[in-house]
Amino acid sequence: MPGRFFTTAEHDQRIAAVRSRMAKAGLDLLVVCDPANIDWLTGYRGWSFYTPQAVLLHQAQDGPLWVGREMDAPAARLTTDLPAAAVIPYPDGYVQSPDRHPADFLAETIRSRGWQAGRIGLEMDGYYFSPRACDILRTALPDARFADSDQLVNWARIVKSPAELSLMRQAALITERVVEAAIAGIAPGIRQCDLVADIYHAQMTGTADFGGDFTAICPLLPTGRGTGTPHLTWTDDPFASGEATIMELAAARRHYHCPMARTVHLGPPPQRLADTAQVVAEGLNAALEAARPGATCAEVEAAWAAVIRRHGLVKESRIGYAVGLNYPPDWGEHTASLRPGDHTVLQENMCFHCIPGIWGDGWGVEISETFVVTAAGGERLCNVSQELVVKS
Amino acid sequence: MPGRFFTTAEHDQRIAAVRSRMAKAGLDLLVVCDPANIDWLTGYRGWSFYTPQAVLLHQAQDGPLWVGREMDAPAARLTTDLPAAAVIPYPDGYVQSPDRHPADFLAETIRSRGWQAGRIGLEMDGYYFSPRACDILRTALPDARFADSDQLVNWARIVKSPAELSLMRQAALITERVVEAAIAGIAPGIRQCDLVADIYHAQMTGTADFGGDFTAICPLLPTGRGTGTPHLTWTDDPFASGEATIMELAAARRHYHCPMARTVHLGPPPQRLADTAQVVAEGLNAALEAARPGATCAEVEAAWAAVIRRHGLVKESRIGYAVGLNYPPDWGEHTASLRPGDHTVLQENMCFHCIPGIWGDGWGVEISETFVVTAAGGERLCNVSQELVVKS
Numbered sequence: 001m002p003g004r005f006f007t008t009a010e011h012d013q014r015i016a017a018v019r020s021r022m023a024k025a026g027l028d029l030l031v032v033c034d035p036a037n038i039d040w041l042t043g044y045r046g047w048s049f050y051t052p053q054a055v056l057l058h059q060a061q062d063g064p065l066w067v068g069r070e071m072d073a074p075a076a077r078l079t080t081d082l083p084a085a086a087v088i089p090y091p092d093g094y095v096q097s098p099d100r101h102p103a104d105f106l107a108e109t110i111r112s113r114g115w116q117a118g119r120i121g122l123e124m125d126g127y128y129f130s131p132r133a134c135d136i137l138r139t140a141l142p143d144a145r146f147a148d149s150d151q152l153v154n155w156a157r158i159v160k161s162p163a164e165l166s167l168m169r170q171a172a173l174i175t176e177r178v179v180e181a182a183i184a185g186i187a188p189g190i191r192q193c194d195l196v197a198d199i200y201h202a203q204m205t206g207t208a209d210f211g212g213d214f215t216a217i218c219p220l221l222p223t224g225r226g227t228g229t230p231h232l233t234w235t236d237d238p239f240a241s242g243e244a245t246i247m248e249l250a251a252a253r254r255h256y257h258c259p260m261a262r263t264v265h266l267g268p269p270p271q272r273l274a275d276t277a278q279v280v281a282e283g284l285n286a287a288l289e290a291a292r293p294g295a296t297c298a299e300v301e302a303a304w305a306a307v308i309r310r311h312g313l314v315k316e317s318r319i320g321y322a323v324g325l326n327y328p329p330d331w332g333e334h335t336a337s338l339r340p341g342d343h344t345v346l347q348e349n350m351c352f353h354c355i356p357g358i359w360g361d362g363w364g365v366e367i368s369e370t371f372v373v374t375a376a377g378g379e380r381l382c383n384v385s386q387e388l389v390v391k392s
Numbered sequence: 393m394p395g396r397f398f399t400t401a402e403h404d405q406r407i408a409a410v411r412s413r414m415a416k417a418g419l420d421l422l423v424v425c426d427p428a429n430i431d432w433l434t435g436y437r438g439w440s441f442y443t444p445q446a447v448l449l450h451q452a453q454d455g456p457l458w459v460g461r462e463m464d465a466p467a468a469r470l471t472t473d474l475p476a477a478a479v480i481p482y483p484d485g486y487v488q489s490p491d492r493h494p495a496d497f498l499a500e501t502i503r504s505r506g507w508q509a510g511r512i513g514l515e516m517d518g519y520y521f522s523p524r525a526c527d528i529l530r531t532a533l534p535d536a537r538f539a540d541s542d543q544l545v546n547w548a549r550i551v552k553s554p555a556e557l558s559l560m561r562q563a564a565l566i567t568e569r570v571v572e573a574a575i576a577g578i579a580p581g582i583r584q585c586d587l588v589a590d591i592y593h594a595q596m597t598g599t600a601d602f603g604g605d606f607t608a609i610c611p612l613l614p615t616g617r618g619t620g621t622p623h624l625t626w627t628d629d630p631f632a633s634g635e636a637t638i639m640e641l642a643a644a645r646r647h648y649h650c651p652m653a654r655t656v657h658l659g660p661p662p663q664r665l666a667d668t669a670q671v672v673a674e675g676l677n678a679a680l681e682a683a684r685p686g687a688t689c690a691e692v693e694a695a696w697a698a699v700i701r702r703h704g705l706v707k708e709s710r711i712g713y714a715v716g717l718n719y720p721p722d723w724g725e726h727t728a729s730l731r732p733g734d735h736t737v738l739q740e741n742m743c744f745h746c747i748p749g750i751w752g753d754g755w756g757v758e759i760s761e762t763f764v765v766t767a768a769g770g771e772r773l774c775n776v777s778q779e780l781v782v783k784s
Contacts, residue, residue, distance in 0.1 A: 003627075047609055048623040050519075050722035071709055071751060074621035092709035096726050098542075099733075101517075124524040125493075127442075127721075132516040132540060134523035148524060150490075193596050193603025200592035204585045211585025211628035214610040217439055229466035231440040235395075236603035317463055317484035328720045329519075330442035334488050341491075359463060 004043050005254050006163055008081055014041055015057065015064065017156045022059050028118030029110070030057045030149060031137075033129040035327040037153035038066075039255060043080045048072040049128050049327060051095050052102035058115060062086070067109055069095060069102075103133035107140035116141045121149035127329065154335045158322050160349045164256060165372065168324065168351055171258035172370065172381035174212045174251030178202040179260055179384050182221075182249060187391065188241040188266050192221065192234035203251050213252040216331040217259075220248040225362040227263075241267045246366045248355070250331060257323055257331040258381050259353045261366035264389040276313070276358055276365045277388035283307035284386070287319065287338065287354050288371055291378030297342035300378075304338075304356055313358060318342075320354035323370060346373045354378070396435050397646050398555055400473055406433055407449065407456065409548045414451050420510030421502070422449045422541060423529075425521040427719040429545035430458075431647060435472045440464040441520050441719060443487050444494035450507060454478070459501055461487060461494075495525035499532035508533045513541035519721065546727050550714050552741045556648065557764065560716065560743055563650035564762065564773035566604045566643030570594045571652055571776050574613075574641060579783065580633040580658050584613065584626035595643050605644040608723040609651075612640040617754040619655075633659045638758045640747070642723060649715055649723040650773050651745045653758035656781040668705070668750055668757045669780035675699035676778065679711065679730065679746050680763055683770030689734035692770075696730075696748055705750060710734075712746035715762060738765045746770070 018041065022030055032038055035049040042055055042064050053068035065086045066076045073089040076082060090105040110116055122137070123129050125148070138146065160168060181202040185195050199219045206212040222232040223245040230248065239245060243266055250259035263277060283304040290303035304319055318339035321332040331353070336344035338354060355368035367386050371378035410433065414422055424430055427441040434447055434456050445460035457478045458468045465481040468474060482497040502508055514529070515521050517540070530538060552560060573594040577587050591611045598604040614624040615637040622640065631637060635658055642651035655669060675696040682695035696711055710731035713724040723745070728736035730746060747760035759778050763770035 045625070046621070046623040047612060047625055047721070050609070050724075071622055071749070074751070074754075075618075075624050078618060078621070078624070093731075093733075095710065096713070096724070096729060122523065124527070125522045127519045127522070129523060130517045130519070131514065131521060131523045131526035134526070135516070191603055193598060196603075197593040197596035200596060201589040204589035204592060206585060206628070211583055211588075211626075214625065217442070218606040220439060226467075226470060229438070229470070230463055231438040232467050232470070233437070233439055233606065234603075236598070318487065321488070329439070332442075332488070337488060339485075341485075357463070359466070361466075 004079070004081060006043065010161060010163060011041065011043060014156065018057060018153055019059055021152050021156055022121065025121065025147065025152060026119055027121040027147060027149070028059050029115050030121045030152065031123070032057060032153055033123050034126045034153065035128060036325045040153065040157055040325055042066060042082060044076055045079045046072060046075040048075065052128070052133060054106055056110065061113070067106055101132060101136055103136035104140065107137055110141060117143040119145045119147060121147050121152060124148040151334055154333050157324060157333060158335050158350050159347050160324060160351055164324065165349060167253045167256040168258060168372070168381060170210055171251050171253040171256050174203065174206045174253060175249065175258040175260050176382050176384055178249050178251050179247070179262055182247050183262065183264060183389050186239055186245060186264055186266070189238045191236050191238050192223065193236045196221070196234050199249060206251070210253060213255055215250045215252045215257060216326040216328045217250065222246050227364040228359050228362045230357055230359065230366065239266060244269070244273060244363065246364060248366060255325050255327065257326055258370045259323065259331055259368065260370060260382055260384065261355055261368035262384065262389060263365050263367060264391060266391055269388060269390055273363065273365065274388055277367060279308055279311045279313055280356055280358060280365050280367045281386040284354060284356055284367060284369060287356070288369060288378035288380065291346060291352070291371060291373050293346055293348045293373060293375060295346050297336050297338050297344045297346070298340050301338045301340055315356060315358060319356035320352050322350065323353040324351050348373055348375065352378070396471070396473060398435060402553060402555060403433065403435060406548065410449060410545055411451055413544050413548055414513065417513065417539065417544060418511055419513040419539060419541070420451050421507050422513045422544065423515070424449060424545055425515050426518045426545065427520060428717045432545065432549055432717055434458060434474060436468055437471045438464060438467040440467065444520070444525060446498055448502065453505070459498055493524060493528055495528035496532065499529055502533060509535040511537045511539060513539050513544060516540040543726055546725050549716060549725060550727050550742050551739050552716060552743055556716065557741060559645045559648040560650060560764070560773060562602055563643050563645040563648050566595065566598045566645060567641065567650040567652050568774050568776055570641050570643050571639070571654055574639050575654065575656060575781050578631055578637060578656055578658070581630045583628050583630050584615065585628045588613070588626050591641060598643070602645060605647055607642045607644045607649060608718040608720045609642065614638050619756040620751050620754045622749055622751065622758065631658060636661070636665060636755065638756060640758060647717050647719065649718055650762045651715065651723055651760065652762060652774055652776065653747055653760040654776065654781060655757050655759060656783060658783055661780060661782055665755065665757065666780055669759060671700055671703045671705055672748055672750055672757050672759045673778040676746060676748055676759060676761060679748070680761060680770035680772065683738060683744070683763060683765050685738055685740045685765060685767060687738050689728050689730050689736045689738070690732050693730045693732055707748060707750060711748040712744050714742065715745040716743050740765055740767065
C-alpha cells in the first residue's frame, strides 16, 4: 500500500511554516504546482504532474486542498490524509483540450471558496504552471492581486527535519552502491546502455532493508569528447580505451536525493586530467570545510575558488545548490546556490550538492559530494574515494 | 560520440514544415522550449532542459538558433549540425538567480536580430517555458505581438517519417522485452522496487543490436488497492498473492517511445476483473480496427465505446493520444486525443497509444497498444498477448 511517509504532525509543522512565510509575503492564498512542494505539504505522490494539478493553501481557512485530474483523485486519497472534501477532481475533458484548461477549473474552485479577491501567490518560475494557466487565472479572477511566490515553499524546505535527514542518509547508502556498480562495470567495449542498465538496477534494488525511487535526473555519463559538457546522456556505443567518462549519478529514497559525480579514465590518464582531478578534490574539500552554520553560500564558493586560483584554474559557473526532495526534471531545489553573490546564510541541516565541474574543449572533470551542514563543516553523506578512477 | 540521429535533409524538411505552419498562423518568429520540439528541429539532446533553453526559428531569416546555458553549448555542437554562430550560450549567472533570468538574455538575443517587432509564437502551455519567462519577454519586447503557438511544432510531428517509424519499431522490440521481463518477474513476495530494477534493466539493455533510452514517464505499477488509479509508482513492499498489478511501461529508442500496459493478477482473479479485462481487450481491438486514414479520433473512440456499452461499461476519460519523440514528464504529444469531440482526421503513419483504462474503487484494468495508422487499421507495434495475466 502506498501509505504516508511522514507523520501528520510533521505535515502540520510544514504547513505552519509555509503560512508564516505567506504572512511575511502578504499572501492570502498560495497556488502550489511544483510536485515536490505538493508532496512536502501533503504527502501526495504519483507521476501525475504531467497534467496540471495544484494544492491551494489559504492563509487562514481550511487545510490544503488538492485539485487534480479525476483519475488521480484516488491516489490523493491513498497517499495523503486530506479529508475527503479537500480532494477536488476535475473531469478528464479538461486534459490537453483546445476548448478548456484545468486552470479554468482551478479558478472556479478559488471562486467557490470566496478567495478570488485576495493576494494570491503563484509559482511563476515552475515547470508545472504554464503561462497559459497563469493568463487564465489572471483573466478569470480579475479582483485578485497576483504575486510571484518566489520559491516560497522551496525555501521552507531548505532545512531538513530529522525524518528527512534519515531519508537523505538512506539515499546516500544507495548512491554508494550505484557509484560502485558504475565504476565496477565500466570497461572498454561495454555498451554505454548496458552500464546504464546496471546503474538503474542498483538505484532501484537499493539495500536489503529499503529500495530506491526514480531520480529527478537520469544517469548522466558523457564520455570521450562529450566530457566537455555535463548533461549528455548515453548512446549504445561502447566505452573506449584511452577515454574519460564523467558519471553524475544519484539515488532517491522516497524522492529524497543524494547525487554524486565521479570521473573515470580507461587506461593511463593524461597528466592534465589527473592534475585537474586533484585540484578539484582539494577545492571541493575546502568548500566542505567552510560549510558551517553562519557562513554564506558565497563564502563556501570562495573557499573553493581560493584553492583553484592557487593552481591557476578558474570556473565561471556555480559550484552547487540545495538538494533534497524532488521530482523530474531537477533534483536541485532552486533556492540557494554556492556562488559569488549568494548571501544565503547556512543553517544546520541544510543539504547541498557541491559539484564543482571543470570543463575544457572536449574534456572535463566532475567530482562532487552531497553534504549536510553541521557545526563541524559540511558532512559528506557518502563515503566514496574522491580520486580520479583509473581502470585499465 | 553523440552524433546526429537523422539526416540534415530530414531536419530541413521539418524546418520547412514548421515554417509553413508558421506562415498559416501569421508568425514571424517561433520560440521553441519543449525539449522534444528542440530535438525534432535541430537534433539537440541532453538532460539540460531543467534550465531554460530555446530554439528561435524565424520565418525568413537564418536557420534555427539554439539559446542555452554556457555549459550546454558544447552539447549543441556535438548533437546538431547548427553553424557555430547559431549556438548562443548565456552565462551561468542567469541560472536560478534572483537578479536575472535566462529570458532576459533571450529577449536581448531576439532584439539583437531585429526581430522584436514581429508576431512571436510562444509555447504557452509547455513545461519548459514559465510564466515568469513569458512576462519578461512581454515587458522586454513591448513592440512584439505575442501569440500562443498552440503546440504548432507538436502538430508538425504527428505524422512520422520512415526514419522515425523505424525508431518506433525498434522501441517496440525493446518494449516487448520489458513487458515480458515484468510479467516473468512479478510474484508474491518480490519487492516492487526489485521488479522495477529488472524493468529498467530491460529498458536499457534493449537488444543485441541497439539499446534503450530513458523514458519520459517512469514505470507505473499500481498494485492492490492502488490499481484504482493509474499514476502511482512503486514502494519497497512485496507484491501480494490475491492482488492485481497494473503495469504501464514503455521503452524508448533515441527518445521515441512505445508504451504498453498490461494487467496481472497473482492467484485466481475475481470474476469482475477477468470479465472487464476481456471487454477492454475487445474494445481496444475495435478501436484499432477503426483507426484508418480518414477516420477521426472521435470515431476511433466511438468504436471502443460501442463495445463496452454493449457490456454495460462506461468510461469518461480519453482512451489515447498521439505518441512518439518525447522527454519527461510525458511521452504523449499533447495534440490529438482519442475522445469524443476530437475531430482530428487520422493520416497514415500517425502513431497513438490507445490505453482505455477502466478504474473502480480500489481496482482497475489497463490493456493498451501503441499503433501506427495504416490503410488496414491501427497496426500494433508490439506483439504481446492482451489477456489478463494470471500467475500463481
